[in-house]
Amino acid sequence: MKRSNAPIFWVLFGAGGMLSALIGAALVFITGIAVPTGTLLPKRLFEYERALAFAQHWVGKGILLVIITLFLWHAAHRLYHALHDLGVHAGTLSRLACYGTALAGTIAAAVALFSVGF
């Protein structure tokens, strides 16, 4: 019998859902509200040198890669099933649109984080 690949997508969905539930709101607040407006956290965190140093360090690189990819795979899995619930046929096209976007995003993040250097 052919083994199902469903558990892989389910684990990625669960891990991304758990991570975003635990710290997602805090991350959105930091990168989207606090630093851009300079409330509680200084605007200088978004200076080019600081951002570059963060992305070049293996810790920063790992954090960015894990957050971006897990959030994308979580959303892809959930939206794929929500589309089915809305009457969109759960076939190759909708699978490609959801999981394909997550895969493309994963590759783009990996390439960018590799090319910023170490």
Place this chain on the structure above:
Amino acid sequence: MSAKGTGMRRPYRRPMDGWWRKNPYFVEYMIHEATALFVALYALILLAGVVCLAQGRAAWDGWVGWITSPLSILLHVVILIAFAYHAWSWFHIMPRTLPPMHAGGKRVAGATITRAGLVAAVASSALVLLIAWGVAR
């Protein structure tokens, strides 16, 4: 598939339009599924930042220019609300998605699992904010 008047069989298809709007339980279901749109949007915003950073100073400054714009800040307030709702619903669904857990010979109540999850979310969010504050100093 649809062959009107050609003599082929025309199976009844139950209409899918707005079925979930008729029941508050499914309305909530659709709202918590829709939070995934905002999770994806936030991931794409971060991804754009990382890609711009890899392209150099000018591209990065362009991204910073966008994320500090009033429109982006307003958008992030909406994303923040969606994330908060996602966390709330995630831990309310968790008792039904976890395998049954037992402690001291008794099954752990759903409300206990939900409460533990929400406490963990508040604690880890506070930790993340504290780390960011520590890094900024």
